[in-house]
Amino acid sequence: MPSENGSARGFEGLKLVPRSEAAYKMKDFKSDQEVRWCPGCGDYAILAAFQGFLPELGVPRENIVVVSGIGCSSRFPYYLSTYGMHSIHGRAPAIATGLAASRPDLSVWVITGDGDGLSIGGNHLIHALRRNVNINVLLFNNRIYGLTKGQYSPTSEPGKITKSSPMGSLDSPFNPVSLALGAEAGFVARTVDSDRKHLTGVLRAAADHEGASFVEIYQNCPIFNDDAFEPLKDPAERDLRLLRLEHGEPLRVGPERGVVSGEYGGLRVADVAEVGEEALLRHDAHREDPGYAFALSRLDYPAFEHVPIGVFRDVRRPSYDALMNEQIAEARAGQGEGDLAALLASGDTWTVE
Amino acid sequence: MTKKVERLDRVIIRFAGDSGDGMQLTGDRFTQETASFGNDLSTLPNFPAEIRAPAGTLPGVSSFQLHFADHDIMTPGDAPDVLVAMNPAALKANIGDLPRGATVIANTDEFTRRSLAKVGYTEDPLSDGSLSEYKLSRVPLTSMTVKAVEEFDVSKKDAERAKNMFALGLLSWMYNRPTEGTTSFLKSKFAAKPAILAANLAAFRAGWNFGETTEDFAVSYEVRPARLPSGTYRNITGNLAVSYGLVAASRLTGLPLFLGSYPITPASDILHELSRHKRFGVRTFQAEDEIAGVGAALGAAFGGSLGVTTTSGPGMVLKGETLGLAVMTELPLIVIDVQRAGPSTGMPTKTEQADLLLALYGRNGESPLPVLAPRSPSDCFDIAIEAARIAVKYRTPVVVLSDGYLANGSEPWRLPDTASLPDLSVEFAAEPNGEDGEFLPYLRDPETLARPWAVPGTPGLEHRIGGIEKADGGGGISYSPANHDLMVRSRQAKVDGIARDVPPLEVDDPDGADVLVLGWGGTYGSIAAAVRRVRRAGSRVAQAHLRHLNPFPENLGEVLHRYDRVLVPEINLGQLSLLLRGRFLVDVIGYTKVRGLPFKAEELAGVVQEVIDRAE
Numbered sequence: 001m002p003s004e005n006g007s008a009r010g011f012e013g014l015k016l017v018p019r020s021e022a023a024y025k026m027k028d029f030k031s032d033q034e035v036r037w038c039p040g041c042g043d044y045a046i047l048a049a050f051q052g053f054l055p056e057l058g059v060p061r062e063n064i065v066v067v068s069g070i071g072c073s074s075r076f077p078y079y080l081s082t083y084g085m086h087s088i089h090g091r092a093p094a095i096a097t098g099l100a101a102s103r104p105d106l107s108v109w110v111i112t113g114d115g116d117g118l119s120i121g122g123n124h125l126i127h128a129l130r131r132n133v134n135i136n137v138l139l140f141n142n143r144i145y146g147l148t149k150g151q152y153s154p155t156s157e158p159g160k161i162t163k164s165s166p167m168g169s170l171d172s173p174f175n176p177v178s179l180a181l182g183a184e185a186g187f188v189a190r191t192v193d194s195d196r197k198h199l200t201g202v203l204r205a206a207a208d209h210e211g212a213s214f215v216e217i218y219q220n221c222p223i224f225n226d227d228a229f230e231p232l233k234d235p236a237e238r239d240l241r242l243l244r245l246e247h248g249e250p251l252r253v254g255p256e257r258g259v260v261s262g263e264y265g266g267l268r269v270a271d272v273a274e275v276g277e278e279a280l281l282r283h284d285a286h287r288e289d290p291g292y293a294f295a296l297s298r299l300d301y302p303a304f305e306h307v308p309i310g311v312f313r314d315v316r317r318p319s320y321d322a323l324m325n326e327q328i329a330e331a332r333a334g335q336g337e338g339d340l341a342a343l344l345a346s347g348d349t350w351t352v353e
Numbered sequence: 354m355t356k357k358v359e360r361l362d363r364v365i366i367r368f369a370g371d372s373g374d375g376m377q378l379t380g381d382r383f384t385q386e387t388a389s390f391g392n393d394l395s396t397l398p399n400f401p402a403e404i405r406a407p408a409g410t411l412p413g414v415s416s417f418q419l420h421f422a423d424h425d426i427m428t429p430g431d432a433p434d435v436l437v438a439m440n441p442a443a444l445k446a447n448i449g450d451l452p453r454g455a456t457v458i459a460n461t462d463e464f465t466r467r468s469l470a471k472v473g474y475t476e477d478p479l480s481d482g483s484l485s486e487y488k489l490s491r492v493p494l495t496s497m498t499v500k501a502v503e504e505f506d507v508s509k510k511d512a513e514r515a516k517n518m519f520a521l522g523l524l525s526w527m528y529n530r531p532t533e534g535t536t537s538f539l540k541s542k543f544a545a546k547p548a549i550l551a552a553n554l555a556a557f558r559a560g561w562n563f564g565e566t567t568e569d570f571a572v573s574y575e576v577r578p579a580r581l582p583s584g585t586y587r588n589i590t591g592n593l594a595v596s597y598g599l600v601a602a603s604r605l606t607g608l609p610l611f612l613g614s615y616p617i618t619p620a621s622d623i624l625h626e627l628s629r630h631k632r633f634g635v636r637t638f639q640a641e642d643e644i645a646g647v648g649a650a651l652g653a654a655f656g657g658s659l660g661v662t663t664t665s666g667p668g669m670v671l672k673g674e675t676l677g678l679a680v681m682t683e684l685p686l687i688v689i690d691v692q693r694a695g696p697s698t699g700m701p702t703k704t705e706q707a708d709l710l711l712a713l714y715g716r717n718g719e720s721p722l723p724v725l726a727p728r729s730p731s732d733c734f735d736i737a738i739e740a741a742r743i744a745v746k747y748r749t750p751v752v753v754l755s756d757g758y759l760a761n762g763s764e765p766w767r768l769p770d771t772a773s774l775p776d777l778s779v780e781f782a783a784e785p786n787g788e789d790g791e792f793l794p795y796l797r798d799p800e801t802l803a804r805p806w807a808v809p810g811t812p813g814l815e816h817r818i819g820g821i822e823k824a825d826g827g828g829g830i831s832y833s834p835a836n837h838d839l840m841v842r843s844r845q846a847k848v849d850g851i852a853r854d855v856p857p858l859e860v861d862d863p864d865g866a867d868v869l870v871l872g873w874g875g876t877y878g879s880i881a882a883a884v885r886r887v888r889r890a891g892s893r894v895a896q897a898h899l900r901h902l903n904p905f906p907e908n909l910g911e912v913l914h915r916y917d918r919v920l921v922p923e924i925n926l927g928q929l930s931l932l933l934r935g936r937f938l939v940d941v942i943g944y945t946k947v948r949g950l951p952f953k954a955e956e957l958a959g960v961v962q963e964v965i966d967r968a969e
Contacts (some may be wrong), residue, residue, distance in 0.1 A: 086820065089649075095652035098638065098650055102656050122644060340604050351583075
């Protein structure tokens with residue numbers, strides 16, 4: 001991964017994107033549009049962190065494209081001075097796939113939410129992840145439908161009382177990280193809107209990943225689901241619950257607890273005093289087998305008792321775009337550049353005098 | 354023994370058998386032989402959607418009809434002169450289409466009690482006299498094939514499977530077809546399986562020799578090459594022609610081709626074909642669904658590719674929302690809808706032209722886009738280029754309405770001189786266009802009303818587009834009432850204005866007729882053949898055919914008003930008629946059939962004659 005201040009060798013995920021001479025500042029990525037989220041919305045913090053991070057990419061502003069779907073989070077592209085498309089509900093991963101696959105010289109970011117990405121657009125999301133298209137997907141998870149004013153979402157907790165579930169939601173929620181891992185994503189991470197440093201670090205790691213990166217961002221909706229992530233934000237509570245994933249470091253939850261191997265290939269949280277320091281697992285983000293990362297993703301429950309944040313999985317394989325371009329290069333190397341007249345006349349022909 | 358050779362001016366042959374009998378391959382090979390011989394021809398494959406329906410049943414019958422002649426012809430023919438029936442089901446399913454006196458070649462080996470019972474024959478029709486109106490040839494195709502290949506090391510099943518080559522050999526002898534093409538085709542197809550190759554070649558030769566030696570076939574026939582305009586020809590299906598047209602359009606526009614598509618009958622062959630042409634820089638993306646197919650194509654178009662998606666009716670419906678986004682973002686996009694019988698799943702392998710109103714109006718809001726329709730298999734090449742021309746010039750999605758008949762049917766195609774194809778090169782926006790040095794992504798070209806196409810990677814032109822209503826010029830989000838009214842009308846005016854840029858509707862009216870027959874899309878051949886018949890019978894009738902359905906050619910209203918009566922045949926329940934009445938207040942006479950098949954020329958001729966008689 002490039003260092004925090006300046007990317008000497010550039011990001012892996014951007015190796016086909018031209019390098020920029022310009023020394024951009026955060027303000028260079030602010031558009032002239034007035035930001036119109038509700039006061040106190042977590043999206044402001046994410047936007048600021050993203051604008052603050054973009055200069056680090058070291059690529060020309062015009063080579064960055066932000067594609068979104070529909071929902072509060074999907075207003076994101078308007079507030080960035082890059083190229084952007086605010087598309088239709090759930091379809092951003094599909095649109096970004098066509099763009100990224102045909103333009104390997106672009107840094108493509110998809111902004112989506114729990115409704116946009118996991119409900120109406122769930123199919124596109126999982127397929128973009130398994131294909132490993134070179135895009136970075138930022139999924140703002142506020143566990144509610146904001147733009148349509150407060151219905152339960154695919155990440156809402158069971159029994160949630162909302163406008164459309166007056167007696168409580170009957171749905172079982174998705175765990176977005178588990179879903180992404182199940183969809184064969186090579187890069188899966190989670191971060192929190194209010195922790196700018198952590199958020200920026202995860203963005204950096206995502207950009208460095210060649211292929212699809214999936215980042216779940218816990219994002220507070222102050223209007224329809226305020227304090228959904230409060231236990232992870234309260235300074236006293238937070239450190240007892242957050243499991244900060246650092247590659248090579250022991251898996252610790254607060255000062256007294258840590259993660260050890262459980263039964264049937266699972267993981268469990270144990271008191272360090274009971275199991276001993278040496279029993280704690282060290283985080284390995286590069287394990288080929290997604291089983292470990294999946295087991296980590298299952299530690300969330302119940303009710304944020306212990307919540308892993310950081311990079312769950314970061315496994316390299318060639319991106320879809322790179323493979324597609326390789327096939328074109330291979331076909332041209334083998335058969336030469338296409339000749340239109342020869343193509344039309346291929347097969348059985350005859351001549352009429 | 355030298356047999357008699359009779360000369361014919363045209364022949365219609367139908368090969369019919371079980372889905373697994375290889376009838377499409379047999380028909381296709383006979384077509385290639387016929388094409389290389391220089392006849393004009395037209396084909397109609399007809400097959401079930403099931404890959405292998407239960408053997409020997411009526412739903413499992415697959416057929417391939419070929420019409421070839423020593424003059425130019427318009428359709429695959431109404432009624433076969435020759436039916437090759439590989440089993441009782443094939444006979445039963447097709448015998449009703451044969452005129453009295455037609456030839457039936459039946460594979461007697463398959464006419465067993467069990468096979469007969471399966472399709473409800475209580476008596477063997479080959480011996481009970483029920484086929485006395487036809488010239489019946491009883492040929493034990495299967496057993497003769499097995500005998501012919503017994504020296505090769507192939508299984509009984511593989512030996513029997515070569516019977517289609519025996520049939521092809523026999524028919525090739527009957528019509529004096531050249532056989533080199535089939536020989537080399539088999540050699541390449543079975544290159545890795547020498548025993549199978551040897552068996553198929555032997556079966557093919559045995560069929561030919563059987564014709565030459567048996568007394569059952571006393572005569573063979575000659576259909577001389579057609580006098581077609583000079584040039585180099587090949588046989589081509591509509592799907593292949595669309596594929597080539599798209600590759601050509603990519604060259605002519607200078608834009609890399611990106612196809613986003615989800616497999617669907619009868620459009621999948623375009624995806625298959627384009628995936629083979631990577632050395633032309635063609636990117637094909639087999640998407641997770643129809644929506645992702647068009648979405649990826651639109652994303653690629655945003656990035657400066659020639660974005661294309663291919664589909665059929667059910668997929669067309671799913672793409673609607675993204676087409677609306679393409680209308681709103683005013684990006685070039687080509688949508689090929691190979692229409693099939695609907696609604697819903699309908700009859701996937703059968704043709705229809707009932708997506709016209711869907712293409713025109715199947716989106717929320719006022720969402721105009723150009724709609725084109727090819728009139729023949731080879732016209733699919735030209736229409737793909739025309740779609741690209743309009744899409745890139747006017748920055749708009751364009752829908753092409755092909756259909757199952759055009760897609761799978763074939764005809765000879767005179768190869769165009771690639772140097773004579775139009776230059777469609779595109780200029781992306783490179784500089785800010787605003788008075789204060791800013792970039793206005795929705796500042797329209799005063800003539801075409803197209804907006805600039807500024808692709809990512811262009812410095813200084815960074816902008817955001819999307820599905821929300823745009824402010825005129827600047828393109829920011831706008832909820833202003835006046836702006837919305839202006840933008841809705843501007844998008845409409847842009848599409849309407851394309852009428853000035855499409856050729857006027859040509860009318861074929863040599864005798865000054867009172868009745869005009871007006872069609873669109875894949876019915877051209879049937880209508881033209883019907884019109885010929887009517888004229889031959891001494892009546893006057895005019896014909897015109899629409900390739901541009903939106904906008905219509907500028908002179909369409911004038912043409913309609915010029916005739917006393919306008920007959921509009923369609924393979925739907927009158928969709929073009931509805932548009933013509935609404936738009937031009939002309940009470941056109943609709944004639945509709947939705948049987949999953951093209952119109953028959955004879956039937957249409959009768960309808961045309963009736964309208965003429967009514968007028969007089």
